[in-house]
Amino acid sequence: xxxxxxxxxxxxxxxxxxxxxxxxxxxxxxxxxxxxxxxxxxxxxxxxxxxxxxxxxxxxxxxxxxxxxxxxxxxxxxxxxxxxxxxxxxxxxxxxxxxxxxxxxxxxxxxxxxxxxxxxxxxxxxxxxxxxxxxxxxxxxxxxxxxxxxxxxxxxxxxxxxxxxxxxxxxxxxxxxxxxxxxxxxxxxxxxxxxxxxxxxxxxxxxxxxxxxxxxxxxxxxxxxxxxxxxxxxxxxxxxxxxxxxxxxxxxxxxxxxxxxxxxxxxxxxxxxxxxx
Amino acid sequence: xxxxxxxxxxxxxxxxxxxxxxxxxxxxxxxxxxxxxxxxxxxxxxxxxxxxxxxxxxxxxxxxxxxxxxxxxxxxxxxxxxxxxxxxxxxxxxxxxxxxxxxxxxxxxxxxxxxxxxxxxxxxxxxxxxxxxxxxxxxxxxxxxxxxxxxxxxxxxxxxxxxxxxxxxxxxxxxxxxxxxxxxxxxxxxxxxxxxxxxxxxxxxxxxxxxxxxxxxxxxxxxxxxxxxxxxxxxxxxxxxxxxxxxxxxxxxxxxxxxxxxxxxxxxxxxxxxxxxxxxxxxxxxxxxxxxxxxxxxxxxxxxxxxxxxxxxxxxxxxxxxxxxxxxxxxxxxxxxxxxxxxxxxxxxxxxxxxxxxxxxxxxxxxxxxxxxxxxxxxxxxxxxxxxxxxxxxxxxxxxxxxxxxxxxxxxxxxxxxxxxxxxxxxxxxxxxxxxxxxxxxxxxxxxxxxxxxxxxxxxxxxxxxxxxxxxxxxxxxxxxxxxxxxxxxxxxxxxxxxxxxxxxxxxxxxxxxxxxxxxxxxxxxxxxxx
Numbered sequence: 066x067x068x069x070x071x072x073x074x075x076x077x078x079x080x081x082x083x084x085x086x087x088x089x090x091x092x093x094x095x096x097x098x099x100x101x102x103x104x105x106x107x108x109x110x111x112x113x114x115x116x117x118x119x120x121x122x123x124x125x126x127x128x129x130x131x132x133x134x135x136x137x138x139x140x141x142x143x144x145x146x147x148x149x150x151x152x153x154x155x156x157x158x159x160x161x162x163x164x165x166x167x168x169x170x171x172x173x174x175x176x177x178x179x180x181x182x183x184x185x186x187x188x189x190x191x192x193x194x195x196x197x198x199x200x201x202x203x204x205x206x207x208x209x210x211x212x213x214x215x216x217x218x219x220x221x222x223x224x225x226x227x228x229x230x231x232x233x234x235x236x237x238x239x240x241x242x243x244x245x246x247x248x249x250x251x252x253x254x255x256x257x258x259x260x261x262x263x264x265x266x267x268x269x270x271x272x273x274x275x276x277x278x279x280x281x282x283x284x285x286x287x288x289x290x291x292x293x294x295x296x297x298x299x300x301x302x303x304x305x306x307x308x309x310x311x312x313x314x315x316x317x318x319x320x321x322x323x324x325x326x327x328x329x330x331x332x333x334x335x336x337x338x339x340x341x342x
Numbered sequence: 343x344x345x346x347x348x349x350x351x352x353x354x355x356x357x358x359x360x361x362x363x364x365x366x367x368x369x370x371x372x373x374x375x376x377x378x379x380x381x382x383x384x385x386x387x388x389x390x391x392x393x394x395x396x397x398x399x400x401x402x403x404x405x406x407x408x409x410x411x412x413x414x415x416x417x418x419x420x421x422x423x424x425x426x427x428x429x430x431x432x433x434x435x436x437x438x439x440x441x442x443x444x445x446x447x448x449x450x451x452x453x454x455x456x457x458x459x460x461x462x463x464x465x466x467x468x469x470x471x472x473x474x475x476x477x478x479x480x481x482x483x484x485x486x487x488x489x490x491x492x493x494x495x496x497x498x499x500x501x502x503x504x505x506x507x508x509x510x511x512x513x514x515x516x517x518x519x520x521x522x523x524x525x526x527x528x529x530x531x532x533x534x535x536x537x538x539x540x541x542x543x544x545x546x547x548x549x550x551x552x553x554x555x556x557x558x559x560x561x562x563x564x565x566x567x568x569x570x571x572x573x574x575x576x577x578x579x580x581x582x583x584x585x586x587x588x589x590x591x592x593x594x595x596x597x598x599x600x601x602x603x604x605x606x607x608x609x610x611x612x613x614x615x616x617x618x619x620x621x622x623x624x625x626x627x628x629x630x631x632x633x634x635x636x637x638x639x640x641x642x643x644x645x646x647x648x649x650x651x652x653x654x655x656x657x658x659x660x661x662x663x664x665x666x667x668x669x670x671x672x673x674x675x676x677x678x679x680x681x682x683x684x685x686x687x688x689x690x691x692x693x694x695x696x697x698x699x700x701x702x703x704x705x706x707x708x709x710x711x712x713x714x715x716x717x718x719x720x721x722x723x724x725x726x727x728x729x730x731x732x733x734x735x736x737x738x739x740x741x742x743x744x745x746x747x748x749x750x751x752x753x754x755x756x757x758x759x760x761x762x763x764x765x766x767x768x769x770x771x772x773x774x775x776x777x778x779x780x781x782x783x784x785x786x787x788x789x790x791x792x793x794x795x796x797x798x799x800x801x802x803x804x805x806x807x808x809x810x811x812x813x814x815x816x817x818x819x820x821x822x823x824x825x826x827x828x829x830x831x832x833x834x835x836x837x838x839x840x841x842x843x844x845x846x847x848x849x850x851x852x853x854x855x856x857x858x859x860x861x862x863x864x865x866x867x868x869x870x871x872x873x
Binding site for chain 1: 424425438440441443444445446451452467480482484485486487488489490
């Protein structure tokens with residue numbers, strides 16, 4: 066928060082925050098039940114019983130209220146802010162006070178925070194060993210992706226994917242077309258002498274291009290050495306795994322990927338200590 | 343497009359498999375820069391001569407790569423078939439060596455510790471580097487993916503690892519720092535394919551082991567002896583040559599009476615077993631933090647009429663040494679700085695003849711060289727055509743104190759005080775050319791305006807010595823005379839060693855300068871203008 070970088074402004078900022086807090090309900094700042102799997106599971110059950118009249122199941126979009134696990138900017142991020150919204154409702158909107166006991170509200174808070182966290186923070190059911198078999202076998206994933214030193218390199222290393230993206234994002238990347246990530250754009254170039262190289266453009270500017278092919282070879286060109294550059298319009302990544310795999314294979318693959326957290330870094334929890342606004 | 347349709351239809355001249363073989367590492371292909379010091383013998387001499395005394399006027403910057411967050415880079419770039427690998431602590435970057443464009447970057451997350459890093463080693467399809475939290479990591483050379491990680495030591499104890507590893511015959515050799523914390527050092531060998539540790543050499547002998555008699559009491563337990571620079575390797579003898587750091591505490595030897603083996607030594611180790619074949623100690627019972635980690639340079643040359651396998655070494659203690667690297671026999675030694683008051687010379691065995699009382703004291707004693715040394719991390723160079731050994735030499739003295747500081751576990755300094763540089767008119771930095779076999783000074787070139795070492799040296803067959811100064815000047819000196827024939831002001835301190843490489847027939851000279859990697863090449867006029 067930039068304001069806080071200025072010592073002169075800090076006292077004013079603290080006053081402002083205090084005033085904001087005073088205008089909302091007085092809430093505990095931290096979840097007394099913490100965020101163990103048991104608490105999250107209980108919260109999920111409560112959520113699906115209590116909240117799905119408006120919101121969708123498991124935090125998905127509902128008929129009358131938004132999704133709580135989508136890629137969007139949330140205005141309530143901290144435990145205290147979410148508690149406040151569930152406990153007391155949001156004045157001026159259709160969001161009512163839940164009427165639940167405080168501990169049940171905290172359980173729901175733990176669940177909502179969980180579905181917004183990284184995949185590895187979530188409880189993703191499935192057989193992890195079987196998921197690895199799908200990764201290296203039926204899914205064909207390891208031809209392009211590497212996990213802990215094993216696999217291909219033409220796609221991103223997935224050794225920490227569970228700690229890098231939300232479950233929703235991970236699921237989407239397996240099932241829906243999306244933008245091609247930087248450094249993975251398919252490209253086919255022809256040199257002045259007629260040689261053809263295909264791969265992905267790890268980097269490129271107006272004057273040079275750096276290509277990695279499927280055989281782990283780098284090809285570094287000045288563009289004046291090229292006769293033609295043709296870009297693939299779609300990512301090399303298939304996005305039909307929910308159809309190409311059986312339901313059980315897909316579940317297990319998702320579960321296995323969710324546990325890949327070589328670097329155990331939680332996604333930045335924006336808005337810690339933020340009170341509803 | 344299906345993956346299965348992706349086929350490289352040609353293996354044209356630009357395809358870069360980055361499969362570095364043992365043979366390539368031994369022969370040190372002139373187009374590449376495959377080792378921290380260019381070749382296993384650490385001569386830092388390249389046969390490339392496109393940039394030479396006649397063409398150097400046309401040497402211009404070709405590209406700059408800014409390393410985000412870097413402030414004082416110590417990394418030596420490694421170049422494999424047009425791909426440059428350069429490091430920042432906890433980070434590795436792969437660059438297109440012709441354009442400076444990034445291919446991939448690796449960031450260690452979380453970066454648990456901070457500390458310097460001097461670069462990578464390469465072998466097969468992997469790139470190896472060490473981290474400030476004392477890990478050795480293997481990355482896939484074409485993608486930057488992590489292949490394996492090996493823990494060298496416990497970072498919370500105070501260990502870290504700054505040196506570029508060395509790879510030989512499928513073994514990654516990695517060292518550790520620092521002995522200034524009273525931690526005993528080691529040198530490790532790891533299987534380059536799997537990351538399995540193969541052997542560990544402990545420079546500080548335990549009680550009862552040979553050499554332990556050179557440590558009084560239990561002082562060996564906090565004896566130091568780290569390995570924070572890269573060593574050399576002789577493939578024919580299958581022997582590693584590695585410099586060992588200072589004993590601890592650095593400045594008070596009262597608590598560790600004796601020669602304190604094998605600190606301040608160069609040790610010759612069998613590559614396959616890590617067993618020590620011989621050692622030579624430059625500064626027995628050092629009390630001035632004069633780590634002997636300076637680069638051992640391996641040369642085969644006539645000595646007194648007979649061809650010998652030699653090892654040349656300019657030590658932080660101010661003496662230049664020539665050893666027989668088969669036996670460890672001392673051949674000759676001579677000061678390469680004028681500011682040297684702690685010894686009057688070397689005995690026939692190479693042991694310093696000390697001047698009594700010239701050592702740290704409670705009140706302070708003037709000791710020359712200062713603790714920072716006459717030499718340090720700046721790699722020297724050797725040109726077989728001139729027979730000259732080129733070294734960055736620091737003239738200057740320090741006021742050295744000692745104290746009765748006790749060891750504390752947990753990574754605390756255990757130096758028992760230090761020295762203050764006496765920066766008078768004698769405090770100067772030079773590039774000096776020494777005759778290999780006598781150590782006699784042939785020429786010197788002062789780094790005017792420099793108040794400290796700066797970077798090391800690069801020798802080329804183009805008759806040039808490249809030298810990076812702490813004041814930011816990157817200079818080319820004539821190999822024969824030491825005369826400056828080209829310079830470029832990088833605008834920021836240089837503390838790393840330069841390299842040279844060639845891509846598609848065009849020679850480059852490159853170095854890290856504080857926050858940037860800069861690559862130079864010869865100016866090429868447009869074809870119309872050339873007519």
